[in-house]
Amino acid sequence: MKRLLMYVICGIVCGLFLLPDGMATATEMVWVPINPSFGGPSYNATWLMASAQAQNKLVEKTTSYGTLERDLTAEFESRLYSQIMYGLANQIRYEIFGEPGTDEGLQVGETGHCEVMVGDHIIDISTIDGITVDVTGPSGTTTVNVPYSVIYY
Numbered sequence: 001m002k003r004l005l006m007y008v009i010c011g012i013v014c015g016l017f018l019l020p021d022g023m024a025t026a027t028e029m030v031w032v033p034i035n036p037s038f039g040g041p042s043y044n045a046t047w048l049m050a051s052a053q054a055q056n057k058l059v060e061k062t063t064s065y066g067t068l069e070r071d072l073t074a075e076f077e078s079r080l081y082s083q084i085m086y087g088l089a090n091q092i093r094y095e096i097f098g099e100p101g102t103d104e105g106l107q108v109g110e111t112g113h114c115e116v117m118v119g120d121h122i123i124d125i126s127t128i129d130g131i132t133v134d135v136t137g138p139s140g141t142t143t144v145n146v147p148y149s150v151i152y153y
Contacts, residue, residue: 081119088118092125092133 033040035048092114114125124134130147 084118088116088123092123 036042036045116123121137126132133144135142
């Protein structure tokens with residue numbers, strides 16, 4: 001009886017090895033690159049760039065005020081020049097269009113001419129056939145022309 005049981009168990013185990021191969025199948029492995037530069041999907045590009053920048057240890061550390069090698073005099077001069085130009089632009093705008101909410105300023109048909117010198121720049125404002133602003137400096141001349149039809153449309 002023991003021998004019969006042993007033959008049955010051996011037969012079952014051998015029978016399992018001889019089962020049709022449709023029960024256990026496998027497919028070939030296919031490698032797909034992650035990086036879009038090498039043919040991977042394009043939606044990975046932003047994630048890869050953000051990951052690379054987060055891991056970059058070669059970034060120069062700066063203070064909250066920027067680099068320590070800044071020139072305070074040049075920065076002050078630049079800001080002062082910007083404020084003067086901003087004030088001049090506002091003054092020109094109020095001269096031409098008037099204060100906001102009023103009927104001041106040039107009316108259609110009125111003419112005027114103004115020339116202002118700021119540093120190396122000459123600003124020439126003319127209101128003959130519209131508003132023409134010529135800014136002449138060392139690097140050349142820039143002209144802004146706004147016809148009256150656009151202003152009083």
